[in-house]
Ligand SMILES: Cc1cc2nc3c(=O)[nH]c(=O)nc-3n(C[C@H](O)[C@H](O)[C@H](O)COP(=O)(O)O)c2cc1C
């Protein structure tokens with residue numbers, strides 16, 4: 063028999079080791095979170111996930127509290143609801159207006175939760191004091207301090223998941239901000255431009271530069287299409303975010319985002335190429351059909367059948383005239399393991415040469 | 425160097441490198457093999473590292489502000505000196521105070537600025553920074569701490585504790601009813617037992633000498649005058665808990681207390697009186713929040729001083745994750761006499777709660793200073809010990825900024841943990857600030873709110889945003905907007921700060937404003953007079 067606790071008056075079985083937040087979400091009881099990410103150690107800092115537990119004097123962060131047998135938890139008591147409204151009202155007074163969040167960066171989790179809990183939006187606005195380094199010349203990532211809520215998802219991700227520690231919480235109190243050492247450009251730090259900070263940001267404070275500079279649809283109206291990254295053989299899953307109307311109705315990939323943490327093999331992580339090097343998709347120079355060089359020395363469009371036939375004849379001709387070792391096969395780092403296997407099969411078994419290499423192997 | 429030792433050195437290394445000037449984070453990072461951003465992030469947290477020491481800082485704490493601190497600031501600015509404001513320097517009895525590099529200057533007068541002729545390094549207070557102390561009283565050798573008495577390390581209490589054995593010594597502490605003197609009043613014996621009972625090793629003892637609560641300076645005086653009691657108390661704690669390493673965390677401005685402790689450690693160690701205990705002195709770098717026990721642990725570990733979530737409590741998982749006893753200087757200084765004379769003796773010394781208590785009193789009294797009185801003395805009694813009120817009493821703050829304000833009508837109330845919490849205030853660190861009818865309550869509230877806004881660690885939103893929100897609301901009120909309007913959300917923000925904040929700073933930070941609104945509603949609304 064598994065152990066149980068009471069959640070909003072109902073008995074719920076506990077999965078050993080889970081937090082109150084995980085348990086609640088598992089049974090579809092919604093609790094707002096801003097600083098939570100399943101890949102990171104819980105810090106309980108954003109305070110949005112506080113719940114009331116019988117016998118505990120203070121409200122407790124559900125992300126950092128283990129579910130235990132016999133607990134009686136209330137996620138929407140009068141006290142919790144009052145707390146949520148006041149807390150989100152404070153966040154809103156220290157942040158940009160909801161309308162300003164309508165750009166291609168992430169749809170603001172802050173504003174979505176705030177309206178869900180019914181937080182008052184009328185509290186006077188404050189002038190924020192978060193320092194923002196000017197004009198970081200890196201091509202991809204921009205920090206917009208006016209949207210930052212200091213949940214520290216970005217800095218913790220950079221440290222705990224990527225082991226890079228390029229960015230940090232800096233200063234303190236209302237001046238707390240996200241910074242690099244000596245406020246240098248990300249290019250002059252350990253940053254690998256993986257863009258994980260952009261992906262984990264719940265407000266769009268960490269944003270991708272390029273799409274912001276184009277007039278595209280706001281993030282929530284972009285269409286997501288799941289695909290596999292083709293830069294290497296790992297098979298990372300990622301989402302193309304498509305603006306169908308752009309480009310005279312031909313559509314454009316506005317940006318690439320990670321699927322949720324937990325989607326394998328990459329658990330929501332991407333590298334600089336996967337996340338940012340997608341301009342090739344619509345590039346004029348991109349090859350979309352096979353080309354064959356004719357007698358006249360010019361490349362001309364061809365069919366796959368013809369192109370493959372001509373290539374195989376050429377290879378066979380060279381092997382017949384000069385021997386198999388006059389051939390060498392180099393496969394692309396963008397090939398999968400299976401494809402690489404086939405290339406060496408082709409080289410060794412079909413043509414009979416050991417001259418085979420993969421471009422990422424050295 | 426082990427990773428842990430490197431981290432322990434991080435902030436000190438940054439200090440030695442001159443604080444966060446360009447390139448120093450990189451240098452320290454290379455020396456210690458720690459990510460550079462981590463060094464930068466940690467350094468930028470601490471005001472004495474983030475903006476390096478080459479300047480004057482003027483205390484704008486309540487007592488200093490009442491005695492002309494802001495005027496000094498203006499004069500220094502006029503004289504073209506590099507100068508800024510800073511939080512309370514724990515020198516309220518010698519107000520107004522200033523910080524020159526890390527030296528605290530006391531009783532500074534406008535003439536001292538003028539004399540310096542534009543050279544900030546030439547500014548002097550009334551005494552050399554290494555030499556000054558505060559006024560204390562009464563001098564009675566029967567008192568547990570007796571600040572007036574001479575330093576006298578006999579080691580007899582430590583010897584007696586060893587003879588009694590740890591269990592019996594802790595039982596004596598329990599019998600004494602000794603409550604933590606750092607602010608929370610938590611029974612000391614419970615923590616000693618909890619650490620002692622932990623199976624995992626090592627156990628650590630940490631002395632909290634960060635004393636940053638505005639209006640409080642008693643720990644400073646204890647370390648200056650009675651380092652013998654502090655060290656013997658620590659040695660007894662280490663013995664009872666099976667600890668061999670003791671960490672002393674002193675705020676960065678405590679150069680005087682530091683050298684007194686350092687000398688005493690050297691002397692008594694040479695005499696062999698402290699065998700088996702290693703003392704590690706650590707300096708703070710300008711962050712009030714590092715007085716909060718778990719923030720203090722983070723600082724000892726070379727990180728940003730952001731409080732940890734509790735549970736787990738430090739008694740279970742403290743310094744480097746090991747069971748740790750953290751105790752305030754005064755709590756520890758009570759221990760030797762409790763062991764020597766017994767728990768019952770100590771307990772009986774109190775008026776309403778056990779023992780004697782050091783009250784720091786400043787502001788509008790004739791002889792500001794530190795007075796050891798029965799715990800539960802009233803404001804009238806503490807003020808009488810301090811030479812009486814100056815002018816007509818209007819209000820007072822009984823236990824530091826975190827305790828808010830009380831009206832003159834409460835001057836007969838016992839200043840103890842229980843009776844102050846009944847009126848929504850607290851004894852806290854017993855840093856009493858007295859204000860007479862010449863003071864401006866609204867301005868005083870503002871000083872306290874600015875303090876919390878500057879000192880919030882910034883980790884959690886209710887405190888980080890709330891402190892600022894309240895200060896801005898008060899500023900609107902000061903600018904003359906009708907109080908109903910500018911202060912409309914104050915009650916709700918204050919409620920949320922108390923409910924939603926991680927640590928005591930945010931939980932108490934609204935109290936200066938809410939208590940003043942409660943007791944002095946007429947002070948608000950309308951343009952500044
Ligand atoms: C914001 C804040 C600041 C604090 N500052 C101090 C301090 O300067 N000195 C101190 O001894 N305790 C301070 N405390 C209390 C400590 O967290 C802790 O309770 C104390 O060191 C425990 O020792 P005690 O039981 O001997 O008082 C502070 C607490 C908070 C919440």
Ligand code: SF4
Nearest residue numbers: 881883884887927930
């Ligand atoms: S209450 Fe304030 S000082 Fe305490 S953890 Fe939160 S932000 Fe930091």
